[in-house]
Amino acid sequence: MEFINQYILSFLVFFPLLVAAAIMFSPTTNVARWTAMIGAVISFLASLHLWYYFDPQTPGLQFVERYEWIPNFGISYFVGVDGLNLLLVVLTNFLTPLVLMSIWHKNDNRQKAFLALIMSLQCGMMGALVALDLLFFYVFWEAMLIPMYFIIGVWGGARRVYAATKFVIYTVVGSLLMFVAAIVLYVLHFQEFGYYTTNLLDLYRVTVTGTTEGWLFLAFALSFAIKVPLWPFHTWLPDAHVEAPTVGSVILAGVLLKMGTYGLLRFAIPLFPDAVSTFAPFLMGLGVIGIIYGALTAWVQKDAKKLVAYSSVSHLGFVVIGSLAIIGDAMSAEALTGAVYQMINHGISTGALFFLVGIIYERRHTRLLEDFGGLAGIMPWFAVMFIIATLSSVGLPGTGGFVGEFLILLGTFQASPVAGTLACLGVLLGAIYMLTLCRRILFGPVTKEENRVLKDLTPLEFGYLTPLAVLAILMGVYPNLFLYKIRPSVEHLAANYRHYRLVAVENDVGADSDRKVIGQAMVPRPADSAKSNAPESKDSSVGAAL
C-alpha cells in the first residue's frame, strides 16, 4: 500500500499514455478496444484507491510526488491532490471507461488512432489536474489540446476543421498570455526570494502588488475564462460541441471545461488575491450574463446538441460566480463548495445528455428537435435516462444539480444579492429550456413515421448510462458522501484565500495515526533557509492549524 500510495498519481498520469502506445501497436482493432478498456478500468480502480485513501481530515496536499525536472531553473515534476482536484480526478477516470463503451461497436479503420487519442487526452487532463508546478501544469494544459484537436478535426461533423481550429486558437490565445504571466511571476519570485522556482506552493508566497498583479491576474483569468468558457469568450464552445463526435463532446463537457474553473481556484485566485477582490464583481457580472445569455440562447436552439452546449455556458456561469463569491476578507465557503460540487455534477449530467443526444443522432442522423417527439412511448428506457439527466441538469431537489446550485446561490446571495437574484433567474430559465427539450423530444404526438421504429437502448448503452444516472441521483440524495472529502480543502481556501498556503501531507495508510507534515521545502534549498524566516513562520501556523 505504501508503495502504491507513493506513486499512484504518476501512475494515473502516465499509465494512460502507456495504454495509448499499446493501442497503437496492437494488431487488430478488437485487441486495441480491449487494451483501451482494460487500461481505462485499471485507471478508474486506481482513482478509487486514491479516493479511498484520501484523508478527509486535512486541507493539505496528499499523495505528493516531487522530482527535479529542470533543477537549474527550479522546475520540477510536482503532483498532489487535495479537495479541489480529488473529485475531478475521479470523474475523469470514471468517464473514460463509459466513453470507451459508447464507441465499442464503432467500426472505423482509424479506430485505433481514436482510442489512442482518448487515452492520451486522459493523460493530458490528469497531468493538468494534479500538477502543482506552474510550468509542469502548463505543459499538460497545452498538450491536452492536441488530442482534442484531432478528435474534433478528424472525426467531427461537417464543419469540423473550422471548429477544431477555432477551439485550438481560442485556447492558445489565452494560454500564451498565461504563459507570459507565469514567467513574470517566476521572475518576481526570483527577485523576492533569490532563487528560481515554478513550485506553486512557493509562488503562493510572492507578493505581487498594484497594476502588475492586476495584469497577471487578467492574463491567468483570461486563459481560464476562455476554457470555462465565460461569456463573451464562449463562442468556440457551441461550434466545438456541435462538430465534435459524441465522445469528444462528453469529454469536453465532462472534464475539459472544468479545467478552466479548476484553474481559477488553484491558480488565479490564490496567486493574486487582491486582484481577485478588485475584479470579482466584474467577473461575477460576466458569470451572471453567461448564465442568462446561455439559458436564453439554449431556449431558442433547434439543434439538441447545440442546446446542451449552450446549457453548459449557463451552468458553468454558476460555477464561476460560486468561485468568486467574496464576503469581506474571505470567500463564501458554501458557494465554493457548491462550485466544486457543481463541476462534478455538470460533468455527469451534461455528459449523460451528450451521450443521449448521441444515441438518437446515431439512430436518426439528425439532432433537430422538430424531427423528434413522442419518443417516450417508443423508447421508454431512453426516456427514463433522459429525464434523469434533464432533471439533474435543471437542479431538481434529489439530484446533484440541486445541491450544487443551492450551495452556490446560498453563498452568492451573501456576497452579492443582485448577482444571486439574477442567477436565480438562470435556474428558472434552465428549467424552461431543459424541460422544453424534454417535451419536444420525448412527449407529444409522434410526428415522424421514421421515429416509430426506433429501437430502445441496447444493453451496452444501458450499461454506460446507468452509472451516470445512479451517480446523478446519489449526488443529490447523499451529497455528504462526496462533500466530506473536499470540505477541509475548500474551507481552507475560502477562509485563507488572501494568504493562501498549502502544505504537503504524507499519506499513511493507517489514516490518522502519526501523519507527518512534510512542509513546503521538501527538497532542501540552500538559498531558502536564509531568506524565508517570515514565510516559514506562517507555514508553521498553518501546519499547527491542521
Add this chain to the structure above:
Amino acid sequence: MNYSLPQLPVEFYSAASPIFVLAIGSLIAMLQSVIGGFSRPLAVKSVLHVTLILATVLGLLDLGQIDVAYLEGTFLSESLARFGSILVLLIALVVSMLFSSTFLATNFFRGEIASMYLMVVMGTLVMMSADELITLFVGLEMSSIGLYALIGYVQPSRRSMEGAVKYLVLGAFATGMLLYGFALLYAGTGSMRISEIVVAMAKVGDHPWVKVGGLFTLVGLGFKLALAPFHLWAPDAYEGAPTGLTAYMATAVKVMILIVTLRFMAEGMNHLNAVWMPGLIFLAIASMILGNVMALVQSSLKRMLAYSSIAHSGYMVVAICAIGFHSGQLPVAAVLFYIVGYTVITLGTFGVLMWLESEEADNLQLDDIAGLAKKHPWACAAMATFMFSYAGFPPTVGFISKFFVFNAALTSELYSLVIIGVIGSMISVFYYLRVIMKMYMAERVPSAATFLPNRSILVCGITGLALILTFAFGMFLPDSFMISMKETSQSVITR
C-alpha cells in the same frame, strides 16, 4: 627579407584541424571530377562524407580546451566557436546524407559540387572562429558565394536560377553593407578585432563613425539572418533552392550569423544601447510580426517555412536584445538552446519533405499534402510533431526553448517584446496547424502530386532521430543541455 612561418603550438593545429580537413577534402573532391573513374557519385559521396565525419570527430575531440586566440585573433579556439563548428558540421553531414537518398543524389555528388559544398562549410567555420574582421569577412564570402552557386547549379531550373540570383544580388548588397560597417568601425576604433572594438566602444562609442559603422554591421547581419525588413531574399531563395540546401540555409547559415552576432553583442551591447538596441528591437518586432503574418498566406510549404524561419530569427533576436539589459549567461544560453532546438526541428521537417519529394514534385504545395496521413501515416505523424514543436506546444523542444527565450527577455523586463512574440506565436499556430489540418483532415486533391517516397533507411533514420531529439530536448535533456550552453556562453561573456 626573411619570411618565416609563425611558430604555433600544436593546440592550434588540433583546434583548426576541422578546417584543414575540410580544405583538403574540398581539394580532393575537386580533383575527382578531372580524374576519370573517381568521379562516380559513390566515390564523391565517400570523400564528402568521410571528410565531414572526420572534421566532426576532430571538432569533438577538441571540446573542452581552454579559450585562446591565435594569429592576432584570426583564429579563436573558444567554446562558442567550437559549439558552432560542431553544430554546423553535423548539419552539413545530415544535409548531405539527406541528399544521398533523393532524386538529386547524382546531381549533388559531383566533384565540383561536393568541393563547393565543403568550401561553404569551411567558410562557415572560418567565420565563426574569427575575431578579426577581415578573416571573418573572408569566411562569410566563402560560405555565401559557394551557396549562391550551389543553389543554381545543383539542379538547374528557372526557379532555382531565380532564387540563386536573388540571393546573390541581395546577399552582395548585404556583404557590402557589412564591409562598409567594418571599415567604419575600424576607422572609429582603430582595431580590426571584435574583442578590441567592443572594448573601445566604451570610450569612443559616441563617435559618429562608430555609430554608423555599428548600424551598418547590424543591417548586414540582419540581411544574412533574414530579419525583417531585410528578409526579402529569403522566401525566393528558400523556394528556389533544392530542398537540402534550403535546410542548410535555414540552419547552418543562421547558426553562423547568430554566433557572430553574439560575439558582437555579448559585451558590446552595454556600450551601444543607444545605437543598436532600438534597431535590434525593431528588427525583432518586425521579424516576428511580418514572418508570422506572411507565413499565413503562403501556399508553398518551403515559402511558408521561409517566413516561419524569419519569425524564429525574430524570437532569437528577442533573447539577444535581453543581453543588453541583463548581462549574464541566461540570454546567450537561451539563444544557443533555441538555435539547437530550431535546427533539430528544421532538419526533421526538411527530412520529411525530402522523403516525399520527387523530380515531378520538388516544390511541395499545401494542396499536395492534403489527405496524406491515410497513405503515409508515419511521415505525417513526424511532420505534425515538428509543426507542433515549431508552434511551441509542449512537451517538445519548441516549447521549452520559447520558455528560455521569454524568460531571458522578461528577466530583462522587455515586456513589450515578449507580448509581441506571444502574439506572433498565436498567429503562427494558424499556419502550423494548417499543415496538420491538410494532412489529417482534408481530402486528397485530384491535381495533387503523387508521391513515390523513397524508403531510404538513412532519411527515415535522420527524421526519426530528429523526432526523438524534439521530445528529448523538450522533456529529458533541457537541464543538462542548458548547463552546457551556459558554459559555452561563458567565452563570450568573460572575454
